[in-house]
Amino acid sequence: MRNKWIIWGLAVFTFIILSAGIYLSSVVIGAAAIDEKKLVMNETTEIFDNNGEKLAELYIEDRDLINIEDIPDHVKQPFVAIEDIRFYDHQGIDPRAILRALYRDILAGSKVEGGSTITQQLAKNAFLSSDKTLLRKTKEVLIAMGLERKFSKDEILGYYLNQVYFGHGAYGIKSAAELYFDKAVEDLTTDEAALLAGIPKAPGNYSPVEDAERAKERRNTVLALMERHGFITAEEATAYQGKTVPDSLNRSKETTAFYTYIDMMLEEAENKYHLTPEEVYRGGYDIVVPMNKEMQQASYDLFQEEAYFPEEAKDAEGAFFMMDHHSGGVAAVQGGREYVRRGLNRVKVKRQPGSVMKPLAVYAPALESGEYHPYSLLKDEQMDFDGYSPKNYNGEYRGEISMADAITESTNTAAVWLYDQIGEKESSTWMEELGLQIEDNGLAVALGGLTEGLSPMELASAYTAFSNQGTKVNPYFIEKITDRNGEVIGQADPETKEVMSAQNAWYMTRLLENVVQEGTGTAGETVYPLAGKTGTTSFLEIEGGTRDAWFAGFTPQWTGALWMGYDKTTEDQHLQAGSSYPTRLFKEILNDVPADDSVQTAFQQPEDVKDLEEPVEMARVNDLSASLSLKGGGLFNVHLKWSAAADERVIYRVYEVNDGEGEIIEEVEGDSEFTIEGVNVFNLQDYMVVPFNPQTEKEGEPSNVAEVSVGSLFGAG
Numbered sequence: 001m002r003n004k005w006i007i008w009g010l011a012v013f014t015f016i017i018l019s020a021g022i023y024l025s026s027v028v029i030g031a032a033a034i035d036e037k038k039l040v041m042n043e044t045t046e047i048f049d050n051n052g053e054k055l056a057e058l059y060i061e062d063r064d065l066i067n068i069e070d071i072p073d074h075v076k077q078p079f080v081a082i083e084d085i086r087f088y089d090h091q092g093i094d095p096r097a098i099l100r101a102l103y104r105d106i107l108a109g110s111k112v113e114g115g116s117t118i119t120q121q122l123a124k125n126a127f128l129s130s131d132k133t134l135l136r137k138t139k140e141v142l143i144a145m146g147l148e149r150k151f152s153k154d155e156i157l158g159y160y161l162n163q164v165y166f167g168h169g170a171y172g173i174k175s176a177a178e179l180y181f182d183k184a185v186e187d188l189t190t191d192e193a194a195l196l197a198g199i200p201k202a203p204g205n206y207s208p209v210e211d212a213e214r215a216k217e218r219r220n221t222v223l224a225l226m227e228r229h230g231f232i233t234a235e236e237a238t239a240y241q242g243k244t245v246p247d248s249l250n251r252s253k254e255t256t257a258f259y260t261y262i263d264m265m266l267e268e269a270e271n272k273y274h275l276t277p278e279e280v281y282r283g284g285y286d287i288v289v290p291m292n293k294e295m296q297q298a299s300y301d302l303f304q305e306e307a308y309f310p311e312e313a314k315d316a317e318g319a320f321f322m323m324d325h326h327s328g329g330v331a332a333v334q335g336g337r338e339y340v341r342r343g344l345n346r347v348k349v350k351r352q353p354g355s356v357m358k359p360l361a362v363y364a365p366a367l368e369s370g371e372y373h374p375y376s377l378l379k380d381e382q383m384d385f386d387g388y389s390p391k392n393y394n395g396e397y398r399g400e401i402s403m404a405d406a407i408t409e410s411t412n413t414a415a416v417w418l419y420d421q422i423g424e425k426e427s428s429t430w431m432e433e434l435g436l437q438i439e440d441n442g443l444a445v446a447l448g449g450l451t452e453g454l455s456p457m458e459l460a461s462a463y464t465a466f467s468n469q470g471t472k473v474n475p476y477f478i479e480k481i482t483d484r485n486g487e488v489i490g491q492a493d494p495e496t497k498e499v500m501s502a503q504n505a506w507y508m509t510r511l512l513e514n515v516v517q518e519g520t521g522t523a524g525e526t527v528y529p530l531a532g533k534t535g536t537t538s539f540l541e542i543e544g545g546t547r548d549a550w551f552a553g554f555t556p557q558w559t560g561a562l563w564m565g566y567d568k569t570t571e572d573q574h575l576q577a578g579s580s581y582p583t584r585l586f587k588e589i590l591n592d593v594p595a596d597d598s599v600q601t602a603f604q605q606p607e608d609v610k611d612l613e614e615p616v617e618m619a620r621v622n623d624l625s626a627s628l629s630l631k632g633g634g635l636f637n638v639h640l641k642w643s644a645a646a647d648e649r650v651i652y653r654v655y656e657v658n659d660g661e662g663e664i665i666e667e668v669e670g671d672s673e674f675t676i677e678g679v680n681v682f683n684l685q686d687y688m689v690v691p692f693n694p695q696t697e698k699e700g701e702p703s704n705v706a707e708v709s710v711g712s713l714f715g716a717g
Contacts, residue, residue, distance in 0.1 A: 034146050039126055039159055041065065043284025043484055044175065047262070049291050050479060056258050060281045063171035064178070065484065066185055068158030071173065074190045076157060078197035081225040084118040088153055092119045092144035119144040122160045166196060167203030168249055180208065182250035190232060191240035194222040208245040216245050257300035260335035261291055263342055265477040273481060273490040284484035289477055290329025295322060298592035303337045308585040309564065310577040317567055319346035320589070321456040322560030325464040328473040328494045331558055344567070350453035351563055354535030355410045356552040357448030359508060360462055362419045363407060365430040367504040369422055374507050374612055375402045375695035378414040388443050390416045402696055404615065407511045408519035410534065412447055419446035433499045434462050434472055448535060456561040459552045463561070466512065467554035469606050470505035471498045503609050510612035512553065513603065521551065524584030526591055528555045529602050534579035539569050546575035551583040555590065556603055562586045616693045619645035621703035626687050628710045636681045638708050642689055644672035650691050657686040657705050667692070684708045
């Protein structure tokens with residue numbers, strides 16, 4: 001008998017030891033399986049402009065996290081009522097619920113009810129794969145028990161409500177509240193929370209947008225359970241069950257107008273802040289961008305309109321880039337008329353720039369050399385440069401032309417001649433300072449004939465040297481990026497470089513303003529002050545054909561470039577019109593952007609900088625007279641008089657003419673008469689005056705030759 005009790009005692013002891021071992025093993029296994037990194041959930045990244053307006057959302061799972069402390073009880077209660085009424089009593093698993101579910105499954109002859117607790121559902125969703133094996137279910141139970149030991153009930157419920165899927169791409173209670181009700185979680189009513197609580201069991205079936213009646217029935221079931229368990233009264237349940245359900249979604253749309261901008265923002269996030277696109281999509285970042293929403297939308301909308309592209313150029317492409325030249329923030333960008341996410345971005349594609357290259361390769365370096373000024377005279381005639389013979393597009397040649405007129409009229413021969421004069425080295429050195437690496441060294445560089453070409457983004461950035469008082473600024477897409485914890489992990493730091501004097505930059509601004517007002521850039525109209533340069537490259541296989549058409553320019557606030565053409569120019573695909581089309585479209589985009597108080601009505605002349613003078617207006621003198629007068633002491637004077645030009649800046653050179661040859665004896669400024677004192681009355685000379693332009697340093701037409709009149713001195717007539 002005694003042995004029998006010993007055997008029973010050993011059996012009980014062994015059972016206790018085994019049970020304790022199993023229990024401890026389950027604790028160890030459950031705790032080991034909990035990788036807290038898996039509880040760091042994917043969260044939606046949101047993009048804002050500088051005014052705090054949300055522009056777009058990026059996500060793999062559309063989820064905005066919320067702290068459990070910020071979720072009201074009446075929002076938590078429906079989930080507990082429908083999913084796990086004994087949530088606050090069990091330790092991760094609920095034997096009663098399991099037995100109840102098993103009983104109902106047996107009665108139905110199939111699986112109709114699950115017995116998983118909220119903790120088990122969190123364990124399954126966060127830590128396990130979707131396979132349906134016995135081992136997976138065992139792991140689920142063990143992890144659920146481990147979660148209960150590691151976290152409080154509120155923490156578990158918070159993880160669950162942030163984790164669970166609500167259909168239509170929305171993960172977590174916060175995203176669901178916004179999607180279905182356009183509300184914050186704190187503002188949800190009890191019936192709205194009950195509707196949301198009913199969705200996770202089968203989001204495709206219980207979404208009110210997919211099936212309103214079924215969603216309403218499911219919500220009412222949740223409300224009935226809430227009443228049964230004392231969360232609400234019978235009167236409240238009846239009132240709530242009579243409420244309607246939403247029939248549409250309140251989704252923050254990622255508009256196609258923003259596609260290029262978002263892609264370039266993601267590229268910058270990776271290159272500058274070492275965040276891959278996947279990390280951005282998963283990380284729940286807040287990203288502030290310097291986008292001008294109106295300009296971004298306007299550029300997209302106008303790119304879709306055929307009227308802004310040459311009529312015969314079916315499916316012609318385009319690219320647009322605009323930046324704030326003070327900060328470097330990119331205001332708007334379009335990589336094509338039908339841009340595809342992560343597709344060909346024409347803003348970065350290099351094309352032949354044509355005449356938009358002239359200010360960069362020729363005129364700015366010439367001004368910076370100190371040997372030329374805006375009214376320097378340049379050769380404008382057909383010339384041969386060792387086999388290279390540029391021609392003017394209009395076939396007209398003046399012989400000489402001022403730099404100002406050459407820029408305004410986009411004269412090819414003058415640009416090539418000046419490029420040859422300053423030298424390729426002077427030009428390329430200046431452009432290298434600007435950040436442009438031009439490998440070509442032929443004279444065709446002056447007209448934008450480059451092997452590789454330049455992109456719209458490069459051109460716009462280069463033109464900031466003119467618009468930003470001689471300081472070139474690099475563009476950026478991200479103003480600030482903040483992680484889900486509110487830590488700033490990146491902020492724009494403008495990259496600038498002084499490349500030319502403020503004086504010469506202002507001269508270029510005025511010269512390019514003339515292009516828009518009276519030169520090749522007059523197509524279209526805009527309410528904004530605008531300076532810029534047109535460019536057209538020829539497609540030689542077709543007479544009158546165009547390969548690339550450009551406008552690069554700036555307002556007091558923005559600098560940009562717009563290109564039109566085909567990705568591949570052929571005899572069947574080419575433009576038959578030039579720069580007037582991108583010029584007009586550039587202006588129309590500006591016109592669609594409301595001008596706020598910060599937008600100036602005119603370019604503001606910097607301090608300590610001289611303005612560009614208006615061209616000196618010359619006039620021919622044809623009424624020069626010369627008269628003799630007695631000075632005294634037996635000496636005589638010759639007094640010259642003529643009608644002066646209206647422009648007081650004209651200088652008059654006085655010539656003494658002898659035997660048909662003239663010799664300059666004086667320059668007169670600001671007057672229309674001159675006296676030659678002490679002349680020999682027995683050897684009087686003839687005289688003429690010649691207008692002289694101090695800007696171009698060139699004489700005008702000589703006046704009539706005047707003989708000295710002596711009649712008045714001796715009383716004749």
